[in-house]
Amino acid sequence: MPLIVGMSVLLGCQFIGELLVRALAVPVPGPVLGMVVLLIGLMVNGRVPSALRMAGEGLLRYLTLLFVPAGVGLMTHFGLIREELGILAVTLVASTALTLAVTAKVLDWLARRHLRGKGES
Numbered sequence: 827m828p829l830i831v832g833m834s835v836l837l838g839c840q841f842i843g844e845l846l847v848r849a850l851a852v853p854v855p856g857p858v859l860g861m862v863v864l865l866i867g868l869m870v871n872g873r874v875p876s877a878l879r880m881a882g883e884g885l886l887r888y889l890t891l892l893f894v895p896a897g898v899g900l901m902t903h904f905g906l907i908r909e910e911l912g913i914l915a916v917t918l919v920a921s922t923a924l925t926l927a928v929t930a931k932v933l934d935w936l937a938r939r940h941l942r943g944k945g946e947s
Contacts (some may be wrong), residue, residue: 832881839864 843860846852852859867907868874900907907914 828877828880832877832879833873835878836864836881836885839867873929917933 840857840860842863843858844856846859846863847856901946
């Protein structure tokens with residue numbers, strides 16, 4: 827029964843995300859907005875309920891199966907990927923570098939903020 831409750835919460839959050847995307851016409855996928863709704867709910871609750879933890883761990887156990895369709899797509903469209911390989915490589919390197927830079931800046935900002943908070947205590 828807890829697994830059904832946990833999956834219902836996850837699907838409910840995804841559904842709310844889809845409703846928000848359609849109602850507000852925001853250019854964000856519904857499941858992403860659903861994760862934000864879930865995050866807010868967990869922050870308000872202050873902990874992860876055991877049913878939700880069980881459902882999440884069950885999904886993570888089989889996460890690798892979700893990569894099978896992507897692998898099949900890569901094999902099916904290999905010719906198209908080969909044609910655009912240079913652009914794809916540049917895009918992947920640039921986006922990875924940008925992500926690392928932003929993550930480092932945010933981590934630095936949070937560390938400074940944390941140290942300032944410790945100094946005032």
